[in-house]
Amino acid sequence: MIKESKLVSRKMLIIVLAFLLFCIGPMSIVSAQEEEASVANGVSIKLDGKIVKMTDPTRIMDGRLFVPMAHIAAMFDANISWDKDNEEATIHTVYKDKIVLGNGVPVFYFNDGRYRMDVAPFVTEGRTYIPLRHVAELLHAKVNFNQEDKIVALEKVQPAVMTEVAQVVIPSILDMKAEPFSEKDLMLLAKITQVEAGYESYEGQLGIANVILNRVKYLRFPDSIYDVIYSGNQFPPAHNGLLDKSKPSASALRAAKDALNGKNNIENAVYFYNSKVSKGAFWSSLKVIVTIGNHSFAK
DSSP states (O other): OOGGGHHHHHHHHHHHHHHHHHHHSTTOOOOHHHHHOEEOTTOEEEETTEEOOOSSOOEEETTEEEEEHHHHHHHTTOEEEEETTTTEEEEEOTTSOEEEEETTOSEEEETTEEEEOSSOOEEETTEEEEEHHHHHHHTTEEEEEETTTTEEEEEEOOGGGTTSGGGOOOOGGGGSBOOOOOHHHHHHHHHHHHHHHTTSOHHHHHHHHHHHHHHHHSTTSOSSHHHHHHSSSSOTHHHHSHHHHOOOOHHHHHHHHHHHTTOOSSTTOOEEEOTTTOOSHHHHHSOEEEEETTEEEEO
């Protein structure tokens, strides 16, 4: 290091380290999927035997190929509408199917059904990426991947033969039906989220909703949303009338719905607290997974 620039370089190092701590430490709420997705170098896509020119790269994560949603929709003459408030895309296909996908949400809607993918769409560099095989099949295409040549071959099923059983593409993902939830559960989860974190960001609200859903999964807690909220002392609003009066905002409703559809930004945390308010040996003994806004999420 040049002697004259030591002071400036040291300041820059401090700034860089602080930024890295923000990105990877307990404060981070950056999508793990976006961080892990890398450009799939050398991968080509063919549609009906012809190479498709891509202006944005395909990406790979956990051995799965992702493509920009706009590109694959255009390949199959599908239309997309984007709900920026809910970060949700609706694809209308030429076969009158309706596909609804959310950023970071593994559950998607296909016509009147809900199904769960083992991966979730993500947004990076202003593009929404979706798992190629799942969505191509939903668009009625056959998918073959030549691993040696790194070529993904997509084959459209022509409308003229769609009625022939041998030619119909039945997406394998439609075997993975998502666990249902009731409107009552959605509203109760949204109401408690509003009371506990109405002043927080969407990410903070999503964390609260997931604490409740995580508890439902754990044996030491009740096994329903209602019983988790109304048992114990962590949710005083359930006992003082505030929950009954709660009117969830659009953000709280979105957080509750996304949590029920599998979007989780707090891993397996089953507690949340404000470290400026909650003191004592119990809270100090917990392992903090992430801090979002005023709340620490812990187990």
